[in-house]
Amino acid sequence: MKNLSAIFFTIIFVFYLCPCANSETHGQPGTALPHFKISSPAFANGTYIPAVYTCSGTDYSPAIQWEAPPAGTRSFALIVDDPDAPVGTFTHWIIFNIPADQTSLVEKASPHGTIPAGALEGKNNFSRIGYSGPCPPPGKAHRYFFKLYALDSMLNLTAGISKAKLLEAMDGHVLGQAQMIGLFAR
Numbered sequence: 001m002k003n004l005s006a007i008f009f010t011i012i013f014v015f016y017l018c019p020c021a022n023s024e025t026h027g028q029p030g031t032a033l034p035h036f037k038i039s040s041p042a043f044a045n046g047t048y049i050p051a052v053y054t055c056s057g058t059d060y061s062p063a064i065q066w067e068a069p070p071a072g073t074r075s076f077a078l079i080v081d082d083p084d085a086p087v088g089t090f091t092h093w094i095i096f097n098i099p100a101d102q103t104s105l106v107e108k109a110s111p112h113g114t115i116p117a118g119a120l121e122g123k124n125n126f127s128r129i130g131y132s133g134p135c136p137p138p139g140k141a142h143r144y145f146f147k148l149y150a151l152d153s154m155l156n157l158t159a160g161i162s163k164a165k166l167l168e169a170m171d172g173h174v175l176g177q178a179q180m181i182g183l184f185a186r
Helices: 002-016 163-170
Strands: 038-041 064-067 075-082 090-099 142-151 173-185
Touching: 038 173, 064 142, 075 163, 090 163
Parallel strands: none
Antiparallel strands: 038 064, 075 090, 075 142, 142 173
């Protein structure tokens, strides 16, 4: 009887009380969601981003690749930002409506215009549409988060949107998230 009671309470917890089963958090960026894998042939997670992808080099986007997104993915959105910036989190790249059949972004995809057909870019905190690489003030290394979201739909947005507008549009549509971090210092 004791075992049956334990099983009953476990079932109640998992289906009714556990935050992971709560549909109100499904699809919101920042909540516990399934993870999939993101990487770059240019640098490993947690290592330094080569200068060529920064304002100290040619400032074009690195190649990014991903695998095993959640079932039902219809599009991807990528946000690259620096939470260590002196002015607060600084956004370097916003790209969304990447078709679900894509598994990568090629090197120099932005700002040279070789993003996948149908994908759109938002405005970064340099007030430019597209990628603007790491450019921290001299000093300690900053962390650059490459956050890729798997979405259950294409987003009805236009090029040049802000990160805040993208996150608002993604609310309720996020199926999973992949993340990697690059470092850079000048």
